[in-house]
Amino acid sequence: MQGLNHELNIVYKYLRKQRISHEDAQDLVQETAYKYLLYQDSIQPQKVRSWLIRVSLNLFYDQFRKNKRVHIGLAEENFMELSKDLPDQIVLDYENKKEITLILDTLRPVYKEALLLKYKWDFSIEDIAALLDMKKGTVKTYLFRAREQFAKAYRRFYYERS
Structure with a gap:
């Protein structure tokens, strides 16, 4: 579980660098973690990070298309x-x-x-x-x-x- 948390933290940072808001990035990471737990047996260990990032981006694109509620802002707090x-x-x-x-x-x-x-x-x-x-x-x-x-x-x- 420690390894998953590390990978999810990287996913969160990646989403923020893509200028996805803090709240939306947290929601996407949570949904991504849920999907990972559902499908972890079918994911090759060396491809976990790329799988997590791809799933989170797909979730973001789906969410954006469905309700256009996603806030994209310049990630400048850091x-x-x-x-x-x-x-x-x-x-x-x-x-x-x-x-x-x-x-x-x-x-x-x-x-x-x-x-x-x-x-x-x-x-x-x-x-x-x-x-x-x-x-x-x-x-x-x-x-x-x-x-x-x-x-x-x-x-x-x-x-x-x-």
Whole structure:
């Protein structure tokens, strides 16, 4: 059960990084845990984390489509914890986070998700493939295209600002 709690904590953090509200993320984790308990015998141990995240995201998408009550907000309550530097650095970190979020939001959702899984959550290509139900080659292609589009959007963003 300790291992499950650890994995569910990772799922919660992942959902929050996807800008799902605290309350909705907690509800989704609880529903995900329930589904895990129902189907745990059929889940391969090495794929538990990807299964939990995929189920939680599917629950989120279903909930959003059904009643549109989900609140998506910028997860900024933790940005102060991320930087113990000078106040100037805290402000710069916050501004950079906002800019990166804006740029990521211009990408196709699958590209954004692949980039976040790879670089924010340090998922392997194999884990991303399992989570997104894709072949490894497809994930590599998506990551390549996502990096290209992100770089292009980043350059455009800063060109427009100057």
